[in-house]
Amino acid sequence: MPTERAVNPVTGGSLLADRAYEEMKGAVLANRLRPGDSLSVPALAVQMGISRSPVREAVQRLIHDGLATHVPHRGAVVATVDLEDVRQLYTVREALEGLAARLATERLDATKVAELRALLEEHERLVASGYDEQRHIEMDMAYHRLIREVAGNTHLSAALENIHGKAHLALHSLWRSPEAARLAVEEHRRVFAAMTAGDAEAAERAAGEHIRRLRIRLSQAVAAGPEPRPDRSTVRPLPEEAAPES
Numbered sequence: 508m509p510t511e512r513a514v515n516p517v518t519g520g521s522l523l524a525d526r527a528y529e530e531m532k533g534a535v536l537a538n539r540l541r542p543g544d545s546l547s548v549p550a551l552a553v554q555m556g557i558s559r560s561p562v563r564e565a566v567q568r569l570i571h572d573g574l575a576t577h578v579p580h581r582g583a584v585v586a587t588v589d590l591e592d593v594r595q596l597y598t599v600r601e602a603l604e605g606l607a608a609r610l611a612t613e614r615l616d617a618t619k620v621a622e623l624r625a626l627l628e629e630h631e632r633l634v635a636s637g638y639d640e641q642r643h644i645e646m647d648m649a650y651h652r653l654i655r656e657v658a659g660n661t662h663l664s665a666a667l668e669n670i671h672g673k674a675h676l677a678l679h680s681l682w683r684s685p686e687a688a689r690l691a692v693e694e695h696r697r698v699f700a701a702m703t704a705g706d707a708e709a710a711e712r713a714a715g716e717h718i719r720r721l722r723i724r725l726s727q728a729v730a731a732g733p734e735p736r737p738d739r740s741t742v743r744p745l746p747e748e749a750a751p752e753s
Contacts, residue, residue: 513539516556523557528565530555535574535585536675537641546575546583573673588677590726596674597722603667604651605715608698610658612707619657623699626650627692634688643688644678650695654714677725687724694720 514534517526531551534540546569552562566583569575576586611619630646633639648671655664694717701709 513544514551514554516554524561524564524568527551527555527557527561528568531562531565531569532572532574532672535569536672540585542585542587542676544585545581546585548583572669574676586673586676593674593677593725594722596670597718597725600667600670600674601715601718601722603663603670604654604718605711607651607655607658607660607663607667608702608714609707609711610660610663611654612702612705612710614657614659615702615705619653620703622653623650623702626653627695627699630688630692630695634692643691644675647678647691647695648675654698677728690724691717691721 514530517523517530531540531546540546546566548559548562548566551566552559555562566575570577570583574586575583578584626646626649630643630650633642633646651667651671655667658664694713697713698710698717701713
């Protein structure tokens with residue numbers, strides 16, 4: 508049977524390592540490359556249609572980001588979710604997302620209010636229409652990303668982006684039912700209500716409480732272990748001659 512493609516071809520040109528990194532990172536965050544999957548440089552190079560050197564550099568960047576790890580005698584693999592690490596990440600995220608909501612409240616304007624409302628309404632429609640794990644994750648991330656953007660603090664955004672990447676690995680353990688998405692939307696609504704009321708302190712509390720509740724749900728989901736998924740082929744090691752060496 509043909510293997511499912513986890514990453515897409517990368518077009519030629521400059522900055523191939525950057526393009527390979529973005530494609531592979533996207534595959535990890537979209538769960539096309541799942542925790543424990545091999546990050547075989549030859550196999551990934553074949554799938555992306557490029558030489559191994561930029562792929563090798565991209566894999567090292569994923570390791571640096573905490574999205575991958577090096578396993579002795581096996582090589583690089585997508586990082587797995589560690590329960591204690593999840594707790595620590597979300598403890599920090601609780602404080603930082605609260606700060607982001609506070610700062611965003613102070614800078615909120617009519618345009619951003621409309622964008623936040625549109626995101627919430629789209630997420631509510633998604634919850635009502637049925638279960639779609641990947642879309643729920645995308646909507647959740649987009650909401651928090653927009654609040655960070657409105658907050659206008661580059662250092663805070665950078666810190667949260669770093670945390671978000673690794674914490675994102677755990678999200679696929681969380682979105683197992685429409686109930687998880689419904690709770691997230693309700694909590695997002697509380698943050699939005701406080702922000703549009705101009706109450707920065709209430710917005711900070713609501714955002715922090717949302718992440719605290721999310722941390723609890725994530726801890727419970729991760730502790731319960733992953734649900735069985737249909738088998739599918741992932742990136743597999745290929746013979747050394749399968750991809751061109753640069």
